[in-house]
Amino acid sequence: MLAFFTDRFGIDPAVFAAYEFIVRGRNIWIVAKSVHLSTALALQPHTVGLRLARETNLGIKPTTYGLQVFGHYATKNRLEIPREEALRFLRGEVILRRFDVTPGFVVVWSEGLVVGCGLYKSSGILESLIPRKIRLDAPHSPEETA
Amino acid sequence: MRRRSDRPDEQSILRAYERYKEIIPDWEGFLAALARPVPHHIRVNTLKTTPEKLQRRLEQLGARVTVEPLNPLVFRLDGLNSVGRQIEYHLGLYHPQGLTSTFPALVLDPQPGEFVLDMAASPGGKTTQMAAQMQNTGHIVANDVTVERVGYLKSNLERLGVLNTSTRVGPAQQIPKHQRFDRVLLDAPCSGLGAWRSGLPPPMGRFANQVERMSRIQQHMILRAFDVLKSGGTLVYSTCTLAPEENERVVQWLLDKRPGATLLPFELGPALPGLTEWQNEQFDETLTLARRYYPHKLDSWGFFIAAIGKS
Numbered sequence: 001m002l003a004f005f006t007d008r009f010g011i012d013p014a015v016f017a018a019y020e021f022i023v024r025g026r027n028i029w030i031v032a033k034s035v036h037l038s039t040a041l042a043l044q045p046h047t048v049g050l051r052l053a054r055e056t057n058l059g060i061k062p063t064t065y066g067l068q069v070f071g072h073y074a075t076k077n078r079l080e081i082p083r084e085e086a087l088r089f090l091r092g093e094v095i096l097r098r099f100d101v102t103p104g105f106v107v108v109w110s111e112g113l114v115v116g117c118g119l120y121k122s123s124g125i126l127e128s129l130i131p132r133k134i135r136l137d138a139p140h141s142p143e144e145t146a
Numbered sequence: 147m148r149r150r151s152d153r154p155d156e157q158s159i160l161r162a163y164e165r166y167k168e169i170i171p172d173w174e175g176f177l178a179a180l181a182r183p184v185p186h187h188i189r190v191n192t193l194k195t196t197p198e199k200l201q202r203r204l205e206q207l208g209a210r211v212t213v214e215p216l217n218p219l220v221f222r223l224d225g226l227n228s229v230g231r232q233i234e235y236h237l238g239l240y241h242p243q244g245l246t247s248t249f250p251a252l253v254l255d256p257q258p259g260e261f262v263l264d265m266a267a268s269p270g271g272k273t274t275q276m277a278a279q280m281q282n283t284g285h286i287v288a289n290d291v292t293v294e295r296v297g298y299l300k301s302n303l304e305r306l307g308v309l310n311t312s313t314r315v316g317p318a319q320q321i322p323k324h325q326r327f328d329r330v331l332l333d334a335p336c337s338g339l340g341a342w343r344s345g346l347p348p349p350m351g352r353f354a355n356q357v358e359r360m361s362r363i364q365q366h367m368i369l370r371a372f373d374v375l376k377s378g379g380t381l382v383y384s385t386c387t388l389a390p391e392e393n394e395r396v397v398q399w400l401l402d403k404r405p406g407a408t409l410l411p412f413e414l415g416p417a418l419p420g421l422t423e424w425q426n427e428q429f430d431e432t433l434t435l436a437r438r439y440y441p442h443k444l445d446s447w448g449f450f451i452a453a454i455g456k457s
Contacts, residue, residue: 019309030309031309031310031312032282032283032284032285032309032310034259034261034283034284034285034310036261036284036285037285039261039285039325040261040285040287040312041312043287043312043314043321043322043325044314045287045312045313045314046293046296046300046312046313046314046315047296047300047303047312047313048312049309049310049311049312050303050304050307050308050309051304065304065305065307068194068237068238068307069307069309083233086233087233090233090236110233111203113237113239114237115233115237133301134236134301134305136231136233136236
């Protein structure tokens with residue numbers, strides 16, 4: 001797990017020192033280390049922490065939410081797009097442009113923030129891997145009232 | 147989806163509030179507040195940004211930002227349509243949350259490293275607020291009653307980058323009694339009489355029998371909330387309703403059943419003290435340490451908050 005984030009994105013493993021990884025099925029969750037964690041796990045939780053990545057047939061795939069937290073530490077395979085393209089990316093659209101990155105998963109930035117996870121192909125295609133249910137125009141969970 | 151024409155007319159909703167007329171000061175001012183839309187408030191997610199950076203970004207989008215003095219991490223936004231459709235929302239820089247809705251977690255004041263229970267957590271505004279207060283350390287158990295409700299909670303935890311929380315599905319009153327938490331938030335499911343303004347879906351509290359039903363559920367929940375609290379810990383009980391049956395009566399139930407429970411003082415904004423009597427029901431004098439927030443005294447949702455200690 002750590003090797004993937006180091007090899008692909010150049011993230012220093014020390015970034016993850018304060019966290020524990022929990023594997024459930026094909027999902028890899030990351031949660032803050034705590035003396036209370038074992039007690040919380042005994043309560044039969046539905047989820048623990050944040051889903052960081054998923055094991056697929058093609059290897060490890062990082063989640064958009066995981067990269068929004070830890071992608072800031074990426075030193076390679078990160079690319080920058082302007083706000084208008086970020087809006088399109090968040091709608092799930094493809095961006096056609098060549099970037100100086102290795103084909104594969106990339107950390108997509110815009111205006112100093114990590115937007116999410118993309119898949120860059122050597123032909124100059126940046127695919128958005130923003131999950132359908134959280135795309136910009138998707139119906140989302142109700143806004144807070146009280 | 148319910149169409150506007152299917153809704154009960156607003157006069158019938160307002161009649162439900164008349165049941166509480168005697169405890170609401172400046173009745174006409176209260177009715178005038180209900181007729182106005184509630185301000186758009188957002189809470190800055192300090193796990194991902196700073197108030198200064200977010201304010202700058204929102205102003206660049208054309209928003210007029212007013213920092214709320216009672217909680218400087220809450221902005222009142224004017225001139226920005228659909229706060230849930232901005233990139234900044236999707237990246238978790240803020241969460242739409244009423245000003246008074248941020249008060250229970252402020253009163254609870256969870257500290258980094260602590261073990262905290264949020265008994266009725268969905269959709270997660272207060273859970274994520276507490277995670278930020280705790281700087282993503284320690285651990286929060288965020289409970290709610292159905293998988294669907296926990297789904298909303300989970301999506302907000304993810305969007306806001308929360309790393310110190312586990313979610314749990316099930317009735318809060320079934321959390322094992324032997325567990326002990328440093329702090330417990332019971333922002334109880336309620337009839338919602340504080341969370342209604344003209345044009346919004348009608349609150350459940352327009353039916354007196356629903357108020358009674360919620361009161362019984364809350365009584366079960368508050369006992370368990372107290373039982374799983376460490377000695378010396380703090381429990382905050384809050385609702386977004388004005389009904390004494392769901393507020394003072396529930397806290398009184400706890401005081402009657404658990405001698406170690408005591409009301410703790412706090413001051414936060416323009417609020418009225420909790421009641422000591424209502425419709426021939428007497429409540430302990432210390433209920434005056436609880437706080438009632440009314441929309442005409444503070445332009446946000448109506449709330450009730452009680453801080454409770456355990457000896």
